Amino acid sequence: MLTAEAVIDLQALQHNYQTLKQHCPQQQLVAVIKGDAYGHGALRVAQTLTSADMFAVARIEEALELRAAGIETPILLLEGCFCLEDLMLAAEQRFHTVVHSDFQLQQFTSAQLPAPIQVWLKLDTGMHRVGIEREQFCEFVQQLQRSSNLAGELGFISHLSCADDLQSDTTARQIALFEELTKAYSGPKTLANSAGVLFWPDAQYDYVRAGISLYGISPSEQSIGQDYQLKPVMSLKSKLISVRQHRKGEPIGYGEIWRASEDTLVGVVAMGYGDGYPRSAPAGTPVYINGRIVPIVGRVSMDMLTVDLGADASDKVGDSVELWGRQLPIERVAQALDTIPYELCIKLTKRVAKTLAS
Numbered sequence: 107m108l109t110a111e112a113v114i115d116l117q118a119l120q121h122n123y124q125t126l127k128q129h130c131p132q133q134q135l136v137a138v139i140k141g142d143a144y145g146h147g148a149l150r151v152a153q154t155l156t157s158a159d160m161f162a163v164a165r166i167e168e169a170l171e172l173r174a175a176g177i178e179t180p181i182l183l184l185e186g187c188f189c190l191e192d193l194m195l196a197a198e199q200r201f202h203t204v205v206h207s208d209f210q211l212q213q214f215t216s217a218q219l220p221a222p223i224q225v226w227l228k229l230d231t232g233m234h235r236v237g238i239e240r241e242q243f244c245e246f247v248q249q250l251q252r253s254s255n256l257a258g259e260l261g262f263i264s265h266l267s268c269a270d271d272l273q274s275d276t277t278a279r280q281i282a283l284f285e286e287l288t289k290a291y292s293g294p295k296t297l298a299n300s301a302g303v304l305f306w307p308d309a310q311y312d313y314v315r316a317g318i319s320l321y322g323i324s325p326s327e328q329s330i331g332q333d334y335q336l337k338p339v340m341s342l343k344s345k346l347i348s349v350r351q352h353r354k355g356e357p358i359g360y361g362e363i364w365r366a367s368e369d370t371l372v373g374v375v376a377m378g379y380g381d382g383y384p385r386s387a388p389a390g391t392p393v394y395i396n397g398r399i400v401p402i403v404g405r406v407s408m409d410m411l412t413v414d415l416g417a418d419a420s421d422k423v424g425d426s427v428e429l430w431g432r433q434l435p436i437e438r439v440a441q442a443l444d445t446i447p448y449e450l451c452i453k454l455t456k457r458v459a460k461t462l463a464s
């Protein structure tokens with residue numbers, strides 16, 4: 107019996123792609139599939155999104171795997187190359203790379219590459235993580251444009267730090283700085299992540315980079331994907347492996363952190379931190395079973411977690427349980443867990459089988 111599984115709905119993925127496309131019909135859409143497509147399976151996602159204009163990943167190994175599997179769509183390395191060997195590989199494989207530092211500029215301009223490579227110059231417009239400063243901008247542009255290693259026109263990329271917060275004035279300042287620095291250049295520009303696509307049309311430029319929203323998940327803690335007509339791609343499921351009588355006052359699980367206030371039935375679900383479900387889940391974290399939400403009680407252990415089914419429950423061993431997905435938005439679960447959906451879906455372990463929704 108298959109217990110813990112992440113059921114992947116490729117039709118929902120396609121639907122989300124089309125829905126996002128409607129937000130930016132003039133733009134090219136970059137599907138961000140780093141981190142094994144946020145735990146959804148990068149290769150299958152890439153094979154499904156055949157009309158994506160580009161894919162983006164964080165590490166060259168992720169890009170190499172996609173190429174080796176026959177994905178010919180352009181692939182952008184979001185943080186560029188970290189050493190000369192990787193830059194050579196990137197040129198060989200025709201990846202797009204990013205230059206965000208003196209180190210990368212030196213490496214790029216002095217390398218003897220097997221072929222010219224497309225470069226996106228990363229500007230720091232406010233994230234202050236990677237990217238070059240305003241004062242360095244002209245120098246970087248000149249050096250890159252002069253290099254025979256550059257293929258095509260130099261592109262420009264920056265990243266929004268607060269786009270999920272509609273009250274913050276940071277995004278408007280980031281857009282203004284990006285605009286000011288790049289307006290004299292005709293090369294391709296990209297600034298928006300999912301929150302940029304959904305909330306900041308001025309940030310869309312030529313290419314938008316959508317990650318979390320492709321998977322049907324809202325980039326904002328104030329909403330769920332469904333609010334934007336997005337559909338959850340992943341449903342994390344497992345099974346009830348036991349239903350037990352539990353008497354008032356009895357504790358449950360490691361550390362006895364919960365005691366029943368009434369006689370009840372406790373369900374044991376084959377799902378634990380060994381599957382990537384957070385051990386930190388507090389009592390009350392929602393779980394979906396047989397048409398209703400029940401609370402987690404007691405500590406999540408490696409292979410199991412326990413839920414309070416209620417005294418009148420008729421749930422049986424083998425019944426299907428959904429931890430998040432179609433019936434229970436992952437945004438709600440993330441809120442209960444004091445984290446964000448990104449972290450939940452990417453942390454699933456390989457013990458969780460990936461299956462396709464029918």
Ligand SMILES: *Cc1c(COP(=O)(O)O)cnc(C)c1O
Nearest residue numbers: 138184265299300315316317318
């Ligand atoms: C991960 C990432 C994205 C995608 O962000 P979402 O919020 O998932 O849409 C876009 N751009 C960069 C540089 C990233 O690292």
